Amino acid sequence: MGRQRPGLTTNKAQTMSFKLETIRSQFPALAETDDGIRRIYLDNPAGTQVPQSVAERMLDCLLKSNANLGGFFRTALLADEVVDGAHAAMADLLNAGSPDEIVFGQNMTTITLHMSRSIGLTMSPGDEIILSQMDHDANVYPWVLLARDLDLKIRWLPFDTESFEFDLTKLDELLSDRTKLVCVGAASNLTGTINDVETICRKAREAGSWAYIDAVQAVPHIQTDVQKIGCDFLLCSAYKFFGPHQGILWGRSELLQQLDPYKVRPAPDSAPGCFETGTQSHEGMAGTTAAVDYFAWIGETMGSAYYSKYADFSQRRKHVHAAMDCLFEYERGLAQQLIDGLQSIRGVTVQGISSADAQMRRVPTVSFTHDIVAPAVIAEALAQRNIFVWNGHNYAVEAAKLLGIYDSGGAVRVGPVHYNSEGEISELLNAVNDILS
Numbered sequence: 001m002g003r004q005r006p007g008l009t010t011n012k013a014q015t016m017s018f019k020l021e022t023i024r025s026q027f028p029a030l031a032e033t034d035d036g037i038r039r040i041y042l043d044n045p046a047g048t049q050v051p052q053s054v055a056e057r058m059l060d061c062l063l064k065s066n067a068n069l070g071g072f073f074r075t076a077l078l079a080d081e082v083v084d085g086a087h088a089a090m091a092d093l094l095n096a097g098s099p100d101e102i103v104f105g106q107n108m109t110t111i112t113l114h115m116s117r118s119i120g121l122t123m124s125p126g127d128e129i130i131l132s133q134m135d136h137d138a139n140v141y142p143w144v145l146l147a148r149d150l151d152l153k154i155r156w157l158p159f160d161t162e163s164f165e166f167d168l169t170k171l172d173e174l175l176s177d178r179t180k181l182v183c184v185g186a187a188s189n190l191t192g193t194i195n196d197v198e199t200i201c202r203k204a205r206e207a208g209s210w211a212y213i214d215a216v217q218a219v220p221h222i223q224t225d226v227q228k229i230g231c232d233f234l235l236c237s238a239y240k241f242f243g244p245h246q247g248i249l250w251g252r253s254e255l256l257q258q259l260d261p262y263k264v265r266p267a268p269d270s271a272p273g274c275f276e277t278g279t280q281s282h283e284g285m286a287g288t289t290a291a292v293d294y295f296a297w298i299g300e301t302m303g304s305a306y307y308s309k310y311a312d313f314s315q316r317r318k319h320v321h322a323a324m325d326c327l328f329e330y331e332r333g334l335a336q337q338l339i340d341g342l343q344s345i346r347g348v349t350v351q352g353i354s355s356a357d358a359q360m361r362r363v364p365t366v367s368f369t370h371d372i373v374a375p376a377v378i379a380e381a382l383a384q385r386n387i388f389v390w391n392g393h394n395y396a397v398e399a400a401k402l403l404g405i406y407d408s409g410g411a412v413r414v415g416p417v418h419y420n421s422e423g424e425i426s427e428l429l430n431a432v433n434d435i436l437s
């Protein structure tokens with residue numbers, strides 16, 4: 001990382017050693033302009049920008065290690081290293097017990113559709129799957145399709161539309177001795193709610209069920225520890241955490257060994273290779289490793305205040321987890337600024353947790369609606385000002401229906417990450433104010 005520059009933008013940032021200017025200098029995309037107008041990237045829940053180091057590592061992989069796996073020659077040996085390195089990096093990011101618990105795939109949705117076939121082989125007609133009404137459809141519809149094919153029963157876990165959180169006594173009511181799987185998101189891509197997945201997984205386990213956790217929207221923002229969560233499967237996507245388009249599954253070792261993989265005959269018989277169908281994107285894996293190394297660099301240079309929490313972790317793992325705590329602290333400030341600003345605009349409703357003392361229970365993804373103006377109209381007007389946001393249900397189909405916004409165009413979703421600044425949030429707020437007045 002030779003592009004480091006000193007300089008802090010806010011006093012608050014200074015106290016926790018978070019160096020925004022140094023961070024931003026790693027991301028070439030942040031300096032791009034269109035017709036001389038700066039870009040403000042608040043579309044991050046749909047995909048983040050990448051640091052230079054990620055793009056460089058991918059290029060390096062393509063130019064110097066481009067071969068298939070398992071050969072005797074130099075490029076094949078280097079490709080093996082790229083693949084092994086990516087499994088080790090993801091094991092560090094998720095605090096996995098072993099790199100063999102990491103399965104790569106094209107994206108979270110494809111991995112889930114694929115794994116659901118193997119998981120389905122352990123189920124019998126009449127068995128039950130609990131699905132959440134808060135989740136992205138990637139952790140909903142693969143299971144609905146499985147239930148259709150195998151004659152399973154779906155039971156729905158609702159969330160409270162006032163608090164935007166689950167009432168977990170409802171989960172107790174749904175769990176039964178027929179429950180085989182509980183599928184829940186760690187953080188919502190629509191409301192931003194962080195769910196208490198530790199308790200959800202404990203309840204599932206006590207009922208004899210596995211827990212399948214969609215952490216796609218949690219991993220970019222909060223420290224994720226599969227051992228602490230106590231889940232059986234956890235998924236994320238590197239392109240949401242400053243890496244390339246790549247999906248990752250962590251699976252509990254004994255379950256990966258026990259599941260029957262859908263694979264071709266010559267493919268490896270043991271995990272993770274037996275679940276990594278076909279030839280993987282080695283350049284994607286190289287980029288994913290670089291994204292984890294980017295977090296490690298943040299932890300090393302800015303995260304010392306959090307090291308004591310991770311004293312038992314080895315070097316990179318400690319730095320990565322300390323980085324996530326450091327980044328989340330900064331992001332909470334952005335989220336509060338954003339929520340306070342939106343709530344001061346007449347006619348705006350924040351579709352998510354908004355109170356200042358509950359910011360630990362949400363990621364900074366903030367969706368809002370307006371009494372009169374449609375989300376698409378607001379998003380388009382923002383795009384004209386070169387401010388990038390998403391609108392609609394964002395694939396959180398059940399959540400948008402439960403909130404009563406599905407038929408009215410969903411919401412405008414503003415998704416800051418740690419490379420966004422208070423100045424950018426102010427610009428967004430001024431623009432929304434202007435558009436709505």
Ligand SMILES: Cc1ncc(COP(=O)(O)O)c(C=O)c1O
Nearest residue numbers: 107108109136138189216217237
């Ligand atoms: C919460 C959540 N889960 C799953 C997905 C799907 O991820 P992928 O694009 O890797 O399939 C998304 C994508 O936006 C998401 O936000």
